[in-house]
Amino acid sequence: MCVAKLRILVTRRWPEAVEQELAEDYDVTFNESDKPLDQSTLASAMNEYDVLCPTVSDRIDADVIAGGDRVKLLANYGVGFDHIALEAARAKGIAVTNTPGVLTDATADLTMTLLLMATRRGGEGEREVRAGQWTGWRPTHLLGSSLHGKVLGLVGFGRIAQATACRARAFGMKIAYYGRHPADSKCACDLDAHFYPDLHALLRAADMVSLHVPGGTQTRHMIDAAAIKAMREGAYLVNTARGEVVDHEALADALTGGHLAGAGLDVYPEEPKVPERLLALPNVVLLPHLGSATRETREAMGRKVIANIHAWATGQNLPDAVS
Template sequence: MTKPKIIVTRRWPREVEARLADEFNVTLNETDRPLGQAELREALLQADAVLPTVTDRLGADLFEGGVRAKMLGNFGVGFNHIDIAAARSAGLVVTNTPAVLTGATADLAMTLLLMCARRAGEGERELRSGGWTGWRPTHLCGAQVTGKTIGIIGMGRIGQAMAQRCHFGFGMDVVFFDRYPVADPGVPARQMATVEEVLAAADFVSLHCPGGGENHNLINRQRLACMKPSAFLINTARGDVVDEDALVEALDEGLLAGAGLDVFKAEPAVSGALTGRDDVVLLPHLGSATTETRIAMGMRVVDNLHAFFDGHRPPDAVN
């Protein structure tokens, strides 16, 4: 039997690429350079399945006129970079990789929270630059984490994992907003009726909601104004969930104390209005970036490919 033709848009962990090469007719991206729109369109015309990542923008125009591909095996949980409706209309099944990156992303959100609270980025930059003059009682005093209140927006798998780290690890009270009732969030927690209520109650706000759609600029000027002046905003969800211009203005005006961001609207470009600030911790989209997690994500895509080409519904189909 002829092996399905697969095109992978970026380099994946070598263990996953080896399995793909063994089990499919695969074309790898040897340069690891992001594909342009014309190249993505060509991949859809040539392959039976295309395996994109968050760096690939697959809008409706790429599916116009029909394509050969019948499946998009997305490397990641979020899929707002894909026009799901257009893909469905063109006859493509889209899959993602849930569950396997929950712990790693929650760990990274906790890292950002602690870095913001304890001014870790500022401290490291000072020490490396030779500016540290020694211990003193008033030096780089940050915010206490233990016993504070964490507010979570989006109480899915990652939101619940973050809540568990905060509550059981740091004795934090948990409040959260989710569009749907959450019967068992895994920790003692209060579900609030609005995003605004969570922002007003929390000392730290961590975003774990999908990007795109009605969540575009979910955290805007009006909502930032609801936060405590001593509070911090953490975003490991999607860059478009936060209005970055409004965030900069809110920080300038002291509406919140700081922010920790792992995702950005125009990745990999990051506004100089953010990079020049000491009250913002910035990381280059590292949420799922552990070796174990990235391998597991790739293997999940492979499992979905096998299910699809064996004539079954892929377990992680999103459309």
Template sequence: MPETRRVPNPKVAVTRELPDAVMERMTQLFDTQLHRGPVGMTREQLAAAMAECDVLVPTVTDEIDAELIAGAGPRLKLIANFGAGVNHIALKAARARGIIVTNTPGVLTEDTADMTMALIVSVPRRLAEGEKLVRSGAWQGWSPGGMLGHRIGGKALGILGMGRIGQAVARRARAFGLSIHYHNRHRLPKVVEAELQAQWHPNLDEMLGAIDILTIHTPRNADSEGLLDADRIALLRPHVYLINAARGGIVDEDALIDALEGQRLAGAGLDVWKHEPQIDPRLLALPNVVMTPHMGSATYEGRMATGEKVIANIRMWADGHRPPDQVLEGWA
């Protein structure tokens, strides 16, 4: 366990422009170095900040790798991530240097579940295609065969990763008449399964062949990188829709594009990509793909709650206590 000691008025480096109220509060509480502007710090700026600060506040767009951590100054003892995912931080390297890493779990659960449910509805009902048709001026009015999609009621929803977000999606999906199937490393307690009316599939491949819609809610780590590869995507039946509002690297994008182009999948709803903000032009050309710009957690309330958690973690650490949201060994 990294040593904790009291650090009055810690020097805090914030890598991206956060909501004004969050940055103002940080400035009031700490010796805070803010980074303004629409983009984050460059690698050189990150290295310079890490050489001098006590606390680094990065976001998902900052790749805090082992080389950067190795070059950090001796003062850096806390990386207080603005967000729940920590796959962009070299956790083992941080632990080796005695640097605590914290995140902000729980505050974005409902927002991400809302966005996921929106995609689950949007793709089968062709909402993005319909919106573009109206804006183009080419719509000729209602017709019995116009813009036909598929209803989602009565379909089987497969949830890959049944943590906070997966369970929140399941609660929403039940209200739309979907049956709930899930694959998770560990089975949920029976009382939770009963509440969600969810069926556990210990074998992921078996679940993939039995569902109509797949939604992904597992963290991106060494175990989940490329988890939905070409072989697993091939197990999905041609009428299936794939939804991903988790992390882009979990899905093999080339295999997904091949399946969509070959009509071996009915469509996809994507809020994340492996190389974002760059998006494969083949995806952009597909009409049966609904795309949103990594906005699953983008609410005013969610961003403020995230900032409050970051501040709470820094304050607890600065007072010499273990931060409430310290990332433990299981994330590595």
């Protein structure tokens, strides 16, 4: 197979620099509208291209994969791949890759952004100023919570969670985490991080909780009504992982009733739709999935995809194979 003649579909626009790099070596079709492709278009693409480069906004389900036999590589632009039917891809001999590692710092930065915005009520203050409702400084105006001395509970303790912990330590926070097993002892010691083998025990111990687990059936509604009830009264919840990890009805109940002081969300279960009840609540910060949204990170993600395509096209081991 001639590498230069491989046909590739990129489902959403990438930063210009990496689009140019990809187009130098391959026959590439870009989605000029940059709007999500529908399922029938994605299914048709399975017969028209050799490589499909989807993102989290594309649902590559079993029906899409059954649409054709030409695509042999799904080179995902992003770390999460719960939007791809891996078993169906595996059954058709389609390789799947992702882009781990390069978005760790950007996502950790945004996690801290949400944590600070929620605890210091930055979203409320910004909206007040823009609405022309600010009447001036006063001692009891929009009082929030300090981070110093508080316990940050991390649900999951992978690269992004650990990078978040490093940043939180600089704010004087104490670190606790829940995971399937304790982290490397040196890592945990360096962060002075305390391991909780039980999720609810971690939630009871934390002043602020940040989610860092993958999406999928095993983690869907991991933070449900019972988990939220286990959290401390007046605690905060931040999610930069996957929207489906949280039961948003239960979260809205807790924010409305005052059990939780606030929340910061960057991800939602049916993006770009945001749960209606959350839109009306003043004590939740809502961002449009900006976790990896720095130019440096998005270009690095594109280069990861290109490296996976190059490896596949030349018969080498895939650097970031997930299936």
